[in-house]
Amino acid sequence: xxxxxxxxxxxxxxxxxxxxxxxxxxxxxxxxxxxxxxxxxxxxxxxxxxxxxxxxxxxxxxxxxxxxxxxxxxxxxxxxxxxxxxxxxxxxxxxxxxxxxxxxxxxxxxxxxxxxxxxxxxxxxxxxxxxxxxxxxxxxxxxxxxxxxxxxxxxxxxxxxxxxxxxxxxxxxxxxxxxxxxxxxxxxxxxxxxxxxxxxxxxxxxxxxxxxxxxxxxxxxxxxxxxxxxxxxxxxxxxxxxxxxxxxxxxxxxxxxxxxxxxxxxxxxxxxxxxxxxxxxxxxxxxxxxxxxxxxxxxxxxxxxxxxxxxxxxxxxxxxxxxxxxxxxxxxxxxxxxxxxxxxxxxxxxxxxxxxxxxxxxxxxxxxxxxxxxxxxxxxxxxx
Amino acid sequence: xxxxxxxxxxxxxxxxxxxxxxxxxxxxxxxxxxxxxxxxxxxxxxxxxxxxxxxxxxxxxxxxxxxxxxxxxxxxxxxxxxxxxxxxxxxxxxxxxxxxxxxxxxxxxxxxxxxxxxxxxxxxxxxxxxxxxxxxxxxxxxxxxxxxxxxxxxxxxxxxxxxxxxxxxxxxxxxxxxxxxxxxxxxxxxxxxxxxxxxxxxxxxxxxxxxxxxxxxxxxxxxxxxxxxxxxxxxxxxxxxxxxxxxxx
Numbered sequence: 001x002x003x004x005x006x007x008x009x010x011x012x013x014x015x016x017x018x019x020x021x022x023x024x025x026x027x028x029x030x031x032x033x034x035x036x037x038x039x040x041x042x043x044x045x046x047x048x049x050x051x052x053x054x055x056x057x058x059x060x061x062x063x064x065x066x067x068x069x070x071x072x073x074x075x076x077x078x079x080x081x082x083x084x085x086x087x088x089x090x091x092x093x094x095x096x097x098x099x100x101x102x103x104x105x106x107x108x109x110x111x112x113x114x115x116x117x118x119x120x121x122x123x124x125x126x127x128x129x130x131x132x133x134x135x136x137x138x139x140x141x142x143x144x145x146x147x148x149x150x151x152x153x154x155x156x157x158x159x160x161x162x163x164x165x166x167x168x169x170x171x172x173x174x175x176x177x178x179x180x181x182x183x184x185x186x187x188x189x190x191x192x193x194x195x196x197x198x199x200x201x202x203x204x205x206x207x208x209x210x211x212x213x214x215x216x217x218x219x220x221x222x223x224x225x226x227x228x229x230x231x232x233x234x235x236x237x238x239x240x241x242x243x244x245x246x247x248x249x250x251x252x253x254x255x256x257x258x259x260x261x262x263x264x265x266x267x268x269x270x271x272x273x274x275x276x277x278x279x280x281x282x283x284x285x286x287x288x289x290x291x292x293x294x295x296x297x298x299x300x301x302x303x304x305x306x307x308x309x310x311x312x313x314x315x316x317x318x319x320x321x322x323x324x325x326x327x328x329x330x331x332x333x334x335x336x337x338x339x340x341x342x343x344x345x346x347x348x349x350x351x352x353x354x355x356x357x358x359x360x361x362x363x364x365x366x367x368x369x370x371x372x373x374x375x376x377x378x379x380x381x382x383x384x
Numbered sequence: 385x386x387x388x389x390x391x392x393x394x395x396x397x398x399x400x401x402x403x404x405x406x407x408x409x410x411x412x413x414x415x416x417x418x419x420x421x422x423x424x425x426x427x428x429x430x431x432x433x434x435x436x437x438x439x440x441x442x443x444x445x446x447x448x449x450x451x452x453x454x455x456x457x458x459x460x461x462x463x464x465x466x467x468x469x470x471x472x473x474x475x476x477x478x479x480x481x482x483x484x485x486x487x488x489x490x491x492x493x494x495x496x497x498x499x500x501x502x503x504x505x506x507x508x509x510x511x512x513x514x515x516x517x518x519x520x521x522x523x524x525x526x527x528x529x530x531x532x533x534x535x536x537x538x539x540x541x542x543x544x545x546x547x548x549x550x551x552x553x554x555x556x557x558x559x560x561x562x563x564x565x566x567x568x569x570x571x572x573x574x575x576x577x578x579x580x581x582x583x584x585x586x587x588x589x590x591x592x593x594x595x596x597x598x599x600x601x602x603x604x605x606x607x608x609x610x611x612x613x614x615x616x617x618x619x620x621x622x623x624x625x626x627x628x629x630x631x632x633x
Contacts, residue, residue: 007494
């Protein structure tokens with residue numbers, strides 16, 4: 001009976017296409033919006049993503065997210081280093097500084113100051129200045145040296161190149177190279193320099209130690225090391241994964257972003273239910289006499305329900321795949337026409353699974369009324 | 385002539401005893417069948433005739449179990465169909481009953497062979513074997529060259545032959561036809577009924593035809609006349625009052 005079900009469905013091309021397009025639209029809207037949301041949210045902890053060496057971040061207990069700075073006393077670094085289970089601990093400055101361009105324009109930038117000795121916390125990828133010779137972190141040891149994230153150096157800072165100079169809060173900074181980073185939530189240019197230089201350039205507060213980056217000793221339980229640091233210093237010590245989650249949840253709880261995206265995702269779901277549901281019910285009603293004929297000729301309710309589920313499942317799989325394809329196409333289309341820094345779609349397998357679940361739910365809802373109608377159908381309709 | 389004289393030598397296929405059937409509830413409730421009695425025998429074509437609204441189609445529907453009765457008993461080949469569950473009735477129909485409808489009820493997206501194969505597919509026969517059997521049946525009905533045609537490409541007579549093929553393909557013991565010729569011109573109606581008679585009538589099979597069409601009465605072995613929800617008269621071929629044309633009714 002499966003092929004009869006399929007031929008019934010595809011034989012009514014207008015409704016079949018309508019159902020598939022409705023499901024495709026729902027699949028596209030849900031996947032696309034969720035992927036943008038995921039991409040946007042991943043930017044809330046981009047600094048943590050890029051700094052891969054430490055496994056623990058230490059900060060003032062009042063800090064709420066990565067962009068929230070509550071500087072600590074410099075002495076805290078030594079107390080952390082003395083905590084059990086700590087292999088090494090280095091300072092990280094994170095602040096904001098105004099860059100003045102040669103043409104007089106100004107731009108607020110994120111300034112990251114890395115430990116002078118180890119330069120721990122640098123960008124994930126340095127771009128060779130001549131396109132060939134690898135650029136190393138040691139370039140940051142040159143006088144007044146900075147690294148600038150490449151997309152923003154081109155788009156917002158007057159197409160800066162290696163060797164150019166920049167005025168940072170009335171201090172001369174020389175671009176030692178450009179780097180690729182994970183773009184941040186705020187979209188500001190990110191500038192890397194040494195800790196001592198950063199604390200000198202940013203006008204001061206008495207305390208300037210933003211974060212302490214910690215690596216636990218091999219074999220140590222990271223959560224236990226976090227507890228020992230907190231017990232010893234009174235500071236918040238958080239694993240990398242927890243820190244990302246904390247930063248993300250702060251944005252989720254304190255902005256309307258999830259509601260905005262959630263509304264659009266819900267809209268996609270509702271559109272899918274309404275279009276697919278109505279068209280499929282109409283399709284069933286158009287074929288009700290044929291279902292009645294099958295029922296009269298001996299098809300059981302179970303057989304007819306299986307036929308309906310097969311029809312909706314087929315339309316659902318097709319609509320889902322087309323929607324995912326459209327989302328992927330959209331992602332590459334956007335990538336072709338926008339700078340890398342503005343590309344924020346992350347299509348995760350979890351998003352695909354969630355969309356698949358939503359489409360499955362839609363087709364179940366869409367077929368529910370049709371199934372009820374067919375189950376209640378009196379086969380005597382065939383004689384009317 | 386006694387009732388015993390009228391009975392042919394074949395076994396009883398269908399026996400309706402004092403069957404009642406109501407439609408609606410409360411003040412709108414109407415009685416469609418009033419203590420209706422009828423017997424149909426294997427090896428014959430029995431026609432149910434009578435004016436519109438007399439209960440012909442209702443009686444046909446309750447005989448095959450697509451409507452439930454409100455009183456009486458119906459036996460089809462010894463099975464008490466009104467005591468079966470919905471699924472049991474469906475399976476019984478699938479195995480034992482072939483249908484032909486006034487509007488043919490062919491699925492427009494299926495070919496002639498696929499339409500004719502439906503009862504076999506419902507029974508779980510593999511698709512290839514079902515299509516082969518359907519094609520053979522279509523050939524026996526004289527449209528073996530149209531097995532791959534869709535219904536809209538077929539004439540009314542050809543569509544009814546496909547419908548008859550669908551009714552015959554699984555070798556059911558009971559074939560029911562509702563106004564099988566009313567959508568056909570007289571010549572085509574005569575031809576398809578002749579083919580139905582030639583192919584369908586067997587000693588172990590009963591054919592019940594509901595019709596208004598007096599042009600096909602001569603194909604009947606017996607004719608049961610209905611009025612106001614019950615059978616008022618049954619005549620057989622050869623009887624003086626056997627209604628062979630419209631003037632009798």
